[in-house]
Amino acid sequence: MPEFEFELTATDSHTSARAGRWSTPHGTVDTPVFMPVGTLATVKGLLPAQLREVGVQMVLANTYHLELRPGAEIVESMGGLHQFMDWQGPILTDSGGFQVFSLARLRRLSDEGCVFQSHIDGSTFELSPERAVRIQEQLGADCIMCLDECPPSGETRDKIRDAVRRTTLWAKRCRDAQVRSDQALFGIIQGGVHADLRQTSASELLELDFPGYAVGGLSVGEPPPVMYRVLDDTVPLLPTDRPRYLMGVGRPEDILEAVCRGIDMFDCVMPTRNGRNAMAFTSDGPVRLRNAVHARSEGPLDAECDCVACTRYSRAYLRHLFVAREMLGPILLSLHNIAFYQRLVRGLREAVLTKSVAEFRAEQLARWNSPR
Amino acid sequence: MPEFEFELTATDSHTSARAGRWSTPHGTVDTPVFMPVGTLATVKGLLPAQLREVGVQMVLANTYHLELRPGAEIVESMGGLHQFMDWQGPILTDSGGFQVFSLARLRRLSDEGCVFQSHIDGSTFELSPERAVRIQEQLGADCIMCLDECPPSGETRDKIRDAVRRTTLWAKRCRDAQVRSDQALFGIIQGGVHADLRQTSASELLELDFPGYAVGGLSVGEPPPVMYRVLDDTVPLLPTDRPRYLMGVGRPEDILEAVCRGIDMFDCVMPTRNGRNAMAFTSDGPVRLRNAVHARSEGPLDAECDCVACTRYSRAYLRHLFVAREMLGPILLSLHNIAFYQRLVRGLREAVLTKSVAEFRAEQLARWNSPR
Numbered sequence: 173m174p175e176f177e178f179e180l181t182a183t184d185s186h187t188s189a190r191a192g193r194w195s196t197p198h199g200t201v202d203t204p205v206f207m208p209v210g211t212l213a214t215v216k217g218l219l220p221a222q223l224r225e226v227g228v229q230m231v232l233a234n235t236y237h238l239e240l241r242p243g244a245e246i247v248e249s250m251g252g253l254h255q256f257m258d259w260q261g262p263i264l265t266d267s268g269g270f271q272v273f274s275l276a277r278l279r280r281l282s283d284e285g286c287v288f289q290s291h292i293d294g295s296t297f298e299l300s301p302e303r304a305v306r307i308q309e310q311l312g313a314d315c316i317m318c319l320d321e322c323p324p325s326g327e328t329r330d331k332i333r334d335a336v337r338r339t340t341l342w343a344k345r346c347r348d349a350q351v352r353s354d355q356a357l358f359g360i361i362q363g364g365v366h367a368d369l370r371q372t373s374a375s376e377l378l379e380l381d382f383p384g385y386a387v388g389g390l391s392v393g394e395p396p397p398v399m400y401r402v403l404d405d406t407v408p409l410l411p412t413d414r415p416r417y418l419m420g421v422g423r424p425e426d427i428l429e430a431v432c433r434g435i436d437m438f439d440c441v442m443p444t445r446n447g448r449n450a451m452a453f454t455s456d457g458p459v460r461l462r463n464a465v466h467a468r469s470e471g472p473l474d475a476e477c478d479c480v481a482c483t484r485y486s487r488a489y490l491r492h493l494f495v496a497r498e499m500l501g502p503i504l505l506s507l508h509n510i511a512f513y514q515r516l517v518r519g520l521r522e523a524v525l526t527k528s529v530a531e532f533r534a535e536q537l538a539r540w541n542s543p544r
Numbered sequence: 545m546p547e548f549e550f551e552l553t554a555t556d557s558h559t560s561a562r563a564g565r566w567s568t569p570h571g572t573v574d575t576p577v578f579m580p581v582g583t584l585a586t587v588k589g590l591l592p593a594q595l596r597e598v599g600v601q602m603v604l605a606n607t608y609h610l611e612l613r614p615g616a617e618i619v620e621s622m623g624g625l626h627q628f629m630d631w632q633g634p635i636l637t638d639s640g641g642f643q644v645f646s647l648a649r650l651r652r653l654s655d656e657g658c659v660f661q662s663h664i665d666g667s668t669f670e671l672s673p674e675r676a677v678r679i680q681e682q683l684g685a686d687c688i689m690c691l692d693e694c695p696p697s698g699e700t701r702d703k704i705r706d707a708v709r710r711t712t713l714w715a716k717r718c719r720d721a722q723v724r725s726d727q728a729l730f731g732i733i734q735g736g737v738h739a740d741l742r743q744t745s746a747s748e749l750l751e752l753d754f755p756g757y758a759v760g761g762l763s764v765g766e767p768p769p770v771m772y773r774v775l776d777d778t779v780p781l782l783p784t785d786r787p788r789y790l791m792g793v794g795r796p797e798d799i800l801e802a803v804c805r806g807i808d809m810f811d812c813v814m815p816t817r818n819g820r821n822a823m824a825f826t827s828d829g830p831v832r833l834r835n836a837v838h839a840r841s842e843g844p845l846d847a848e849c850d851c852v853a854c855t856r857y858s859r860a861y862l863r864h865l866f867v868a869r870e871m872l873g874p875i876l877l878s879l880h881n882i883a884f885y886q887r888l889v890r891g892l893r894e895a896v897l898t899k900s901v902a903e904f905r906a907e908q909l910a911r912w913n914s915p916r
Contacts, residue, residue: 212868214872217872219872246840246860256860258856467614470623486622491614492584492585495614496614498586503875
């Protein structure tokens with residue numbers, strides 16, 4: 173797919189970190205890239221112009237949620253997701269598999285597909301590999317995902333082996349179902365915390381020759397060191413000339429560790445969800461703005477950040493907004509946290525170009541964890 | 545007060561409408577002016593830059609609410625309201641009187657002042673004319689209000705006469721208490737729906753020679769025609785060379801009618817409150833966006849509006865945001881409704897300059913009320 177060329181700009185000397193440029197029909201993305209989550213065709217509380225201002229290049233939207241409300245068919249009739257939500261840059265949609273297994277009430281699961289009940293009104297929906305691709309073609313994102321089976325953390329090895337088998341089966345059917353040629357369809361590696369199952373999943377999916385690969389089934393409850401170990405086992409199996417996407421991850425330190433292991437793409441609700449709950453990521457570690465210590469704090473939230481929240485307001489004002497339950501609190505802190513994540517991935521990219529990722533990682537971790 | 549010069553630019557031929565320019569320490573305001581309500585030092589969900597973009601020149605903040613949270617003393621120590629909320633244009637604060645009589649639990653009322661319990665946590669506060677001025681000096685708005693007694697609609701004539709007496713008494717004490725010379729202190733005319741009591745209130749307050757006058761005690765439950773009649777009785781009593789402010793009003797048609805009766809300044813929660821509830825004001829009358837008729841509507845909310853909501857999104861998307869309870873719905877509709885109000889007062893000003901206010905009024909009312 174020449175439309176989706178992935179150019180490996182540089183690799184680090186002491187880690188597996190990479191810097192690249194990935195072309196899509198809606199623009200080129202610098203990697204590592206962090207995608208804010210716009211579940212329902214909106215990054216909660218923020219306008220596209222605000223996202224662009226803090227450096228966002230690509231956003232994620234959610235197939236499951238959009239099919240339930242307003243329906244992919246309506247999004248399609250409105251000209252597709254880009255026009256519907258006014259995001260003119262690249263968009264990725266997940267397949268809905270994760271939500272079916274975590275959020276919906278799953279009624280029936282077979283190799284054919286699954287039947288589930290909406291978490292909103294209990295109405296019944298069916299999802300098959302073909303349907304997942306069809307919905308994502310209606311939505312029209314630049315990057316779409318195969319339907320996968322994502323078992324919860326702690327599931328038995330047998331169940332995970334079966335999920336790998338089914339994920340491969342579904343991946344093939346997704347590939348065969350794809351009609352549009354302007355969307356990059358990614359395969360999703362499953363296999364839980366088992367190195368051999370990850371190997372099986374990767375080798376089966378590599379045979380299907382996807383333009384990019386995601387690592388799924390992580391950040392589902394396992395401890396971070398286990399996740400890092402699984403990345404150590406899995407990422408080296410993936411082709412170097414295609415983007416690698418770690419789904420649903422994660423904390424800033426997880427992103428550091430995953431980039432060092434060769435991951436290029438990330439998404440996570442954490443910056444926006446934590447922002448709505450008055451928790452800010454800063455250059456010197458997390459800040460809880462409801463804390464009374466900020467009541468008279470004239471200083472900015474993060475002196476090194478150039479977002480609106482940090483350049484125009486005091487911590488005292490931001491705290492006041494949360495204490496008074498004013499919408500502007502969640503808005504400003506979501507924006508700031510996204511700016512923080514963007515600065516993090518930009519810093520990582522910069523560090524790859526200067527072959528200094530290990531130093532960058534050590535420096536960031538030291539600052540985030542230093543006592544204050 | 546030379547800092548607060550009010551220049552009468554033009555008057556209409558067939559109505560009492562006026563166009564003026566009012567100087568304040570934070571900039572000049574074109575009148576008629578509509579002030580969005582920023583109760584707690586934030587116009588709900590909107591950044592100052594967004595307000596400026598749709599033409600907002602002046603905002604209102606609320607003494608009662610800000611004294612309860614975060615406290616005027618904190619706002620003062622943060623450099624005052626302008627810096628605290630990052631609004632660099634003119635600000636008006638009300639005195640808190642209205643909230644004490646409507647929102648708080650009033651424990652004691654005398655000529656001295658009042659004691660009330662916070663609607664948030666029941667804690668006890670005292671408000672006197674001196675304290676109301678002191679708090680407003682701490683907040684630091686450009687325009688501040690005398691403490692008044694604002695009786696509910698339907699109160700007996702005797703009670704309203706007593707409220708007029710007390711409002712005059714308090715106005716004198718407010719004037720005497722004022723220390724800062726960079727804030728315009730307005731007197732508030734009371735008197736309910738009684739022409740003679742309005743006359744009494746106006747003549748007593750005019751003796752105190754305030755740099756501007758507000759008409760209070762309206763839009764508290766009386767029918768609109770009664771309010772218009774009270775304006776007919778009251779506004780002609782006010783000096784032509786000072787700004788006239790109708791507090792807490794109102795619907796677009798109320799603003800039309802009040803401007804025609806010589807009012808210059810307005811504030812109301814309606815554009816933001818209705819916006820949060822999916823009700824939009826448009827060039828062709830109100831639109832309820834939750835209505836299913838908009839589910840597939842590709843058209844803009846208001847083709848004549850140049851706000852972000854109208855230029856970047858379909859009605860279908862805006863409806864989706866409300867159905868999905870996404871924050872961006874209230875944000876976009878609040879912004880749009882404020883843009884609508886700004887366009888309305890700009891249109892009225894333009895009409896005064898061209899001596900065509902009656903035509904403008906007729907045209908607007910016809911469009912808003914035409915069947916669709």
